[in-house]
Amino acid sequence: MSTNDSQPGPADLGSLPFLNPPAPREHAPAAAGHLLRSATRAAGVGRIDPTAPAGFTPPPAPPTPVAAPLRDRSAAAAGAAQGQIPWEAVGEFREAVATFLAEAGQADPTMSDEDRQNLARQHTAELIRARVDDMTRARGSEAAWSADQQTDVAQAVFDAMFRLGRLQPLVDIKDVENIDIIGHDNVWLTIAGEDRVKYPHPIALNDDELEREINFIATRRGEGGRSFSSARPTLHLDLPGGARLAANARPILQRVGLTIRIHRHVDISLADQVASHTISQTAARFLDACVKAGLSLVTNGFQSSGKTTMLRALADCIPSHEKIATIENERELYLHERTEAHPLVLAYEYRPGEGEPGVDGARSGEYSLIQALKDSLRHTTDRIIVGEVRGEEIKAMLQAMQSGIGSMSTLHSQSPEDSIERMVTLMMSDGTNTTPAYCYRQIAQNIDLIVQMARIRDRETGRMRRVVTEISEIQPGEDSYGVARPTLSPIFAFDRTSHTLELGTLPSRGLLEKLADVGYDERELSPYGKEEAS
Template identity: 40%
Template sequence: MTTERSEERKAPLAGLPLFSKSPPTPTDQRSSPHPMATLQLTTVSSGPIGSNVDWSLVSALRAQASEQLSQAVAADRGRLDKISQEELGRTIVLDLIESTVADRVNAGSTAMSPADQDALARAVFDSLFRLGRLQPLVDDDRLENIIITGHDNVLLELTDGSLTDGPPVADSDEELIDFLVFLASRSEVNARGFSEAQPRLHLRLGGGSRLAAAAWVTPRPSVVIRRHRLMEVTLDDLVERQMLTPVAASFLRAAVRSRKSIVVSGSQGAGKTTLVRALCAEIDPLEAIGTFESEYELHLHELRDRHRIVHPWEARPGSGERGPDGKAAGEFTLDEALVDSFRFNLSRQIVGEVRGKEIWAMIKAMESGTGSISTTHASDAVAAIRKLVTCAMEAGPHVTHALATSKLAATIDVIVHLDLKTTSQSGRSVRQRRVAEIIALDPGERETGYATTHVFAPDPHDLAGTAVPAVLPDSYRALARHGFDLNGYLAQKEVRA
């Protein structure tokens, strides 16, 4: 190996470890002892879904690369950081691929094409440092969900809602489970257990994807990977996608700016997290924000140009038996995170998805400040209230129905409900996400504990059910000073009257 090629490989390289081969110049041919000396790592877009790769060869090369890497790390006494290990891993992968290609040529076999070398190099590197056979799927921008019910039963849900078969993600169910166990345990920050004693797994992946898995309690291992495609999104972007009308966007923009506390409800995949990101884009860049999530999904702390001060908290499930306090070793709850956050001089506290008793974290956030935002699963806006009351009562017998209702009615100002419709057009599925309802919530009579007003209701003349002006409480007219298009609201309401 020439010195020139060695130095080339040691240079920091971003992205996937792929090969590209450029035609050698006469100088290159004279100075390079091997015809593959001009190969170098590059970054290219993902290939076709399910590109063919010899996974038995990948497994063998990964084992060799892992051994070499382990020896190098041990020789350096563990001083290599993650980036340095990946750079070293790229060099090792290059050497192994080069040797493999040379061996095939010497044995008289058909030479590997550049495309095959690219795919093999990426697969080996992904097996070492990324998601292995899942990585090409997670990298594919055409995909929204990856649905796995067994290693060889994979469905890919595309962004238009259509489904297509995907390639096997392991050679057996046992191999898939082993990989999930490894994936759960290797996190340097928030490792999670996955075993017969802990048969469920919720994990955030690189790039904002979310993984949910179950095994041992299901006939075959089940995995769903949800890809978050829209990270830097605004309300105007959602208007362009026909998710809501300009008037409704102006109302929500004004609600955020006037520090109303908002809950976003909807079914799975309806776009709740995307809408919350768009709402947060209306917060002043210099406001100090705290986010509280079971797994990071909002990723506001990564949007430095949009949010300068973000303190993100992520819950930790813990492991092992529960102690006298009822907590597992190492467990860190959203309630604890919220208590800690009170010393961080936050302007807004944003609690992620509410699925149970963490509703009290949301209530504390709304009571301690204004302008909180949260999400929950529900079939409509009013059902979201009932769902949150039930969640609150899970906190213990001290939380009665009346107490939960009064707390929620006093702290939540607006509920935005998203509707997801899937229709068939020209033989393919088409998804439509819409803001279907926006209601104002106020304390009510003792019998119910709250009163609701449909500020925007589903349009009865629109099959998609996009929210249109309905009834505007007098107190919300003041939102006009924060950018609410009051005249447009009243004009649309008059036309539909």
């Protein structure tokens, strides 16, 4: 698939289906419909008002709201729409609809989520129509909400109840990649290829409300629900549709801090990376052979450099018959959603515990990455992929590389050289008596390649883009006073003058022999076959 031809749409972050929802079950309207009619009469909708002007005809109810009108808007269009939404009315309608659904749930305890959403849409439409009627009678039709405003209000109520509330229009902005929030009125967006821009509107009345909204999002994840408050001030969540949320509450921050990272390229291949000029054709063929040969790779780079996207593209090279386990603190690889490419994927996710740590240091209900690794081995997996390595994940990563074939992970550091020291630091940070010599030996024995990523400014377009800047082989180093630091051999290196990915040194004979087993011809690494990366 080409990223240019078939990009995934904006992240759909609702935990419940809401695009073209199925009709309610046959038994639901009987009880809920009665409540809807009662609520409508109480709101004055559908009855003749004797004080209405002669010839007055109430405007029609707004169409049943769906997510589509707000999707793919530009940042400017989304900002303009948000500025026209009466948020006090949205809050009022949300409370009314919540009360209505609670009563409907008591009348029919077996009501499905789809039924609840449909009833919420219907009741919201009735409330809006009643409000527009009142506005028209009081001040004339020109003072009433326009059709677009009615649609936006209806969607805002739905988002507040079932999605991300006032955050939802932000994630629906076309090509948005990052949402950075420090306080309810300090919101910044990163659009693909552009610098951060400030969003013109607050996304809550105050920081207290923002904190409550984040807690609402966190706690409604069913069995995976988490809390967010001053008592639990750190939150990390994966959000359906390819996004990751990180938040910190007061008092560990002066103001509530929230970051949403939206992964636009979930279904991606190395061919797509070549098409976007992230990597050269020669380097892509080399990495494809490395994955098929079962080598272990680490994609390395700073934030937003394209590490996770490259990891997904590398995972795309894994043969479809292989059984894969992904182990992550928060799911963001989403290989389990690509069932055609990878029908056998066990997607493990860390789960925090509650209460005080026990004798073993674990909290009640906690599910650790090491436990996930042990469980995955009992499933006879062919590949074990540990996603982002930021701390204790390093243990799971190295054990996965020892236990399976061709493990992959991502790491945060500036260069392949720095990545080795970063891994040593993480391995020694757990308080055990791990020595640098042991760490270096584990790295040299278990990791084959470092794929370095970076963001550069394209000289032709002036926009930021992501590129592979180096592909290096890790080899054992010479012993120096009992410590053998691994060495790095750059097989490909990015020339920042020409903006091309140049061939470097040949891989070791042992690595070439592994590649030959999967049909790779080392002559492809001939210096006469250099290709531009851009």
